[in-house]
Amino acid sequence: MRYVQRAEYGVPPATSVDDGDPLFVQAIARAMQLLSAFHDTGKPLTLNEIASMSGMGKSAAQRVVHTLRQLGYIQRDADDRGYVPGIRILDHTRDYLRLNPLVARASPVLMELRRTVRERVDLSLRDGLRLVYAARLQSKRETFFATLVGQSVPIYCTSGGRAVMAHLSDAQVDDIIARSDRHEITPKTITDPEKIRAKVREARENGYALALEEILQGEIAIATALLAPDGTPLGAIHIAGSLSEWDAETYCRRFAPLAAEAAGALNRF
Amino acid sequence: MRYVQRAEYGVPPATSVDDGDPLFVQAIARAMQLLSAFHDTGKPLTLNEIASMSGMGKSAAQRVVHTLRQLGYIQRDADDRGYVPGIRILDHTRDYLRLNPLVARASPVLMELRRTVRERVDLSLRDGLRLVYAARLQSKRETFFATLVGQSVPIYCTSGGRAVMAHLSDAQVDDIIARSDRHEITPKTITDPEKIRAKVREARENGYALALEEILQGEIAIATALLAPDGTPLGAIHIAGSLSEWDAETYCRRFAPLAAEAAGALNRF
DNA sequence: TACAAATGTATCGCTCAGCGATACTTTGCC
DNA sequence: GGCAAAGTATCGCTGAGCGATACATTTGTA
CATH class of the missing domain: 3.30.450.40 (GAF domain)
Structure with missing residues (x-):
């Protein structure tokens, strides 16, 4: 139910990801879910926007964004007005x-x-x-x-x-x-x-x-x-x-x- | 020290990611680190290969691979001989x-x-x-x-x-x-x-x-x-x-x- | 056909990673 | 200069995820 991913023409059912699955690492799903927030925007996103769009609290978004930034999968916008996907994605x-x-x-x-x-x-x-x-x-x-x-x-x-x-x-x-x-x-x-x-x-x-x-x-x-x-x-x-x-x-x-x-x-x- | 990322011409210093950082979510780093294992290969990887290449134990690799598969960021190879990056990356x-x-x-x-x-x-x-x-x-x-x-x-x-x-x-x-x-x-x-x-x-x-x-x-x-x-x-x-x-x-x-x-x-x- | 080696899958109890609430600081805009 | 909204920092509790290990299934080989 949580961690639904969307995209322009319906990214498939990451929807029915069973929370009862003992091998499923929630934190990873969150990271991907957060990155997927950019699917629905044409401009850089603020932390709060990211939080609400990916359906998690501000604290969680903060941690995930922080981590993904360290790793290069998220960057600050060119004129420091928001976040955008990072170049590391291209690797x-x-x-x-x-x-x-x-x-x-x-x-x-x-x-x-x-x-x-x-x-x-x-x-x-x-x-x-x-x-x-x-x-x-x-x-x-x-x-x-x-x-x-x-x-x-x-x-x-x-x-x-x-x-x-x-x-x-x-x-x-x-x-x-x-x-x-x-x-x-x-x-x-x-x-x-x-x-x-x-x-x-x-x-x-x-x-x-x-x-x-x-x-x-x-x-x-x-x-x-x-x-x-x-x-x-x-x-x-x-x-x-x-x-x-x-x-x-x-x-x-x-x-x-x-x-x-x-x-x-x-x-x- | 852990979670070093490499690529063909030296992906930057995800190296010195401080473990003391309280906002840093380790599980996410692992996921990315695991995906980065594919930087150094030309063929599909087995679970054990992934584990050793990304420097984590088999259990961890299992969980992370499992999760990334659910989400479409990793797939089984066409003839089911190993893992490859998943199409969701292109989103x-x-x-x-x-x-x-x-x-x-x-x-x-x-x-x-x-x-x-x-x-x-x-x-x-x-x-x-x-x-x-x-x-x-x-x-x-x-x-x-x-x-x-x-x-x-x-x-x-x-x-x-x-x-x-x-x-x-x-x-x-x-x-x-x-x-x-x-x-x-x-x-x-x-x-x-x-x-x-x-x-x-x-x-x-x-x-x-x-x-x-x-x-x-x-x-x-x-x-x-x-x-x-x-x-x-x-x-x-x-x-x-x-x-x-x-x-x-x-x-x-x-x-x-x-x-x-x-x-x-x-x-x- | 049987064996060995390696691959993927499942289980389990412990513990510290990461959770969410909240409060602080900085930035930009009337 | 003041307000709104952005980003940053802190903290104690707890269950998510850790690693060890054992099981199952496939693959290649003798």
Whole structure:
């Protein structure tokens, strides 16, 4: 019940962390919980804000912040007005990316794909009900970049998500749909369970998934799933472009084979 | 004395964390210390390995691993042969990048710079004796990519490091030199204190710093510092290319003004 | 197929790490 | 100059988490 973690699109159920678990170290959960307070803010936080946002008393927040600061996981803001996450976090980012075999192997494949398609290419990894971006090779014209490592999107309404669901059982798909907090991110977002299932079936038939403006106005994206040796979908490769330059049919005809090829190169192993 | 953290190029002194500090929460330090065990490995770790590498007993490691797993900061390896960092780490990566004003503002500037120079462009941030990469826009031909967010290099022997040192006092520079673990990463790495000081003076005069093959054979890199409003250097912008295509003089003449311009755009604020 | 080595899992009583309440100091803003 | 809110410091009590140890399960090898 305590130590609920949230994020942009629903970080998974750290919720039901059983307090009766004798191996569970509460203090660690608090530290992570506290760091997660930054998920919901766009500006530095004061100690009291941190305390209330992470649901602990001022004393506890004080101790945890103090400790995390010593270790470099929290810093004072540039002009000393509040706390922000510390640079030491990036050390662990590196470890994660390095030690994830999919990410490690994906690099050259993504580069090659990016070179041929000349659109934005993403690699995302599944985590419960969402996909987390692990790499992004942006397209030339995109001015707003965002290496946004760590950004996440829901499974139920994205090309990558449907590519993943295409490799799950119907029961698992239904489960994802049921547990997802479905809402219209854009007017085009598909939230109706039956329509989602239809899109998944479509993805199964085609071998790739398509999403039109469901996350971002004007964006078209196709994706193919990345699979573990046993067939479990682990994530997806996305190719995202602009509807001002492409119509859906041309886009698919042109890029679907390339996406499939790239995913194939990563899957056989 | 306990809870020393290490990384590729010397993560700073979490070493001298005073155990007498009444606000210091040991359990949190252990968790971070344990996660840092992955800094020194290229493969998944077993519980015992984690225990010994992070200098704690098996029981402690068990509890901490258990807790971090519940929370998603550690996972089992894909084929269940050991532990690896968990995807939840990326949520905090995102927070760090988002809430760092320099990184947030840098995106369009770096993109623009990358577009004009067509070489690899990096943004690095200072952390003690090292620079940590926060963004990398790779050059076209680089096959081995590596969004390597979180990779770090020493200050004393890199273009970015010297750009940073150029904006520090002589005393501070000497301090960095003294505390750095200087060794020849390549045969060309400059490790002699006096020569390093000379390179820093050179950087002060030129307004940019240059490094030739000091980290990687065949690599040429120039960098300009990113400054806080009060003049403190916070990091650097790098432009890295290959000596098979450029000689140093041409490279500087061509790219130094562009690097300076980009840094200037970020510094005035 | 059986053995050995190593990995992950579970249990338990003791004790000091860390809890929360509270009070003090500093900073910034009318 | 005064008030509000931020950060810092102190302290005694107690149960969270400590480490030792024993059990179970997997893996590699003879």
